[in-house]
Amino acid sequence: MRRRLINSTLAVVLVVVAVFGVSLVIVETRTISSTAQESVDSEALRLISSVESRLLGEERINRDVLAQQIDPNRYARIEIPGRKPIEVGVRPEGGVIRGTAHGEGGESVTVEESRSTVTAEVGRTMLIIGAVALLAVIAAVLLAVRQANKLASPLTDLAETAERLGSGDPRPRHKRYGVPELDRVADVLDASAERIGRMLTAERRLAADASHQLRTPLTALSMRLEEISATDDLDTVKEEATVALTQVERLTDVVERLLTNARDPRSGSAVAFDLDEVVQQQVDEWRPVARSAGRAIVQSGKKGLQAVGTPGAVAQVLAALIENSLMHGRGTVALRTRVTGNQTVVEVTDEGPGVPHELGARIFERTISGRNSTGIGLAVARDLSEADGGRLEMLQQQPPVFALFLSREAQGRRTREQPPATIR
Structure with a gap:
C-alpha cells in the first residue's frame, strides 16, 4: 500500500x-x-x-x-x-x-x-x-511517504489488534490516528474487544462458580453412595437412596441456577417458601461432613417462618456459609433463624477465630480468602442472595457471624422461640 x-x-x-x-x-x-x-x-x-x-x-x-x-x-x-x-x-x-x-x-x-x-x-x-x-x-515524495506511513501504519496496527482478538487477547488498545475513518474502525475494534472481554470473564466466572458450587453436592452424593454400598440393610439403602435423589435434584437446581445467573443475574423466580425446610435440608446434608470432622451443627431460632426467594438459591447460600465455617472455623456451627422488621434472617456462626481484621468487608470479594482457598464461595453466595432480592452481610468478625436477609412472608400464626437442638 x-x-x-x-x-x-x-x-x-x-x-x-x-x-x-x-x-x-x-x-x-x-x-x-x-x-x-x-x-x-x-x-x-x-x-x-x-x-x-x-x-x-x-x-x-x-x-x-x-x-x-x-x-x-x-x-x-x-x-x-x-x-x-x-x-x-x-x-x-x-x-x-x-x-x-x-x-x-x-x-x-x-x-x-x-x-x-x-x-x-x-x-x-x-x-x-x-x-x-x-x-x-x-x-x-517526502509528503507521499509521510502520508503513506500515516495511512498504512494505522492499518497495520488495526490488523494486529484484530489478530490479537482472534488469538484470545481482548484488551482494547484505545489508540487513535487522527483519521476519522480509521478512528471509527478502531472504535469498533475496541468495543468488540470489551464485549469479548466481558464474555470471556463471564465464562471463566461461570466455570469457577460451577466448579465451586458443584463440589459440595457431589461430595455429599458420593458419601451417600458410599454408605449405600457399605450396608446390606434394605431400609438403610432406601433411606440413603432417597436422600441421594434429593441431592441429585439439588445438584440439578445448582446447575440451572448457575446457567440462569450467567445469562441474567436478576432473573431469579422468587416465591414464598418454608424456610425451616431449606435449613433442615442443609443440616441433614452437611451432617455427615460435620460428623467426620468431629464437629456438630446447631439449629435454633423461630420456627414456621416463611421467606420470599428461590429455595435452591437460598440452599446454595446456606451451603456456602456452612462450608466456610467447617473449612475455616472451629467448634459448633450454629444456624439461627429470626425476624427483624419485614425481613427473615438466617445467621450462621461458629467458634473459630473469625475473619482477620485486614480483610474486613473485603471477605465478599472474589479471590479474597483468609486461607489457601479459592475465595469464590462467599462472593457467589452474595451474588445469589442479591439476585433473589435479599442480601448477605457479615455482622461480626470475631467470632464470625454471617447473616442472610430475605423478604418476609406475613404469617397468620405466631412463631415461638425454639431451644437449640444439636444434630449429631
Missing part, C-alpha cells in the same frame, strides 16, 4: 511538473527572445538619434565616438550617404539578433547581437525551472 500511494503521488506530481514546466519554458524562451529583440531595436533607435543630432550640429562622427554609445558585446554598422560605412565592435558569427533604424537624411543603423546570449539566458532560466521542479518532486 505504501508503494502504491508513493507511486501514484509521484506520478501526479511528475505530470503536473511536466505540463507546467514545458509551458513555462516555452513562455520564458519567447519572453527572453522578445526582450532581446526589443533591446537591440532600442539600441538602433538610440544610435540613429545620436547620429542625426551630431549631423545637425556638424559634430564629428567617427568610430571612437560611436563606440562609447553602444554595448561592447554588440556590433553596429552606421551608413551615412556620401560617407564610408562605420563599423563598431566585432560582427557576431552564426545566428544573430538584428535591429535596424533609419534616419530622415537617409542614414541607417544596424545593430546585431549574437543569439548565444539569448540561448545562455534561456539555459539559465531552464536550470532554475528544473531546480524548482526537482524540489517540488522531492517535497512530493
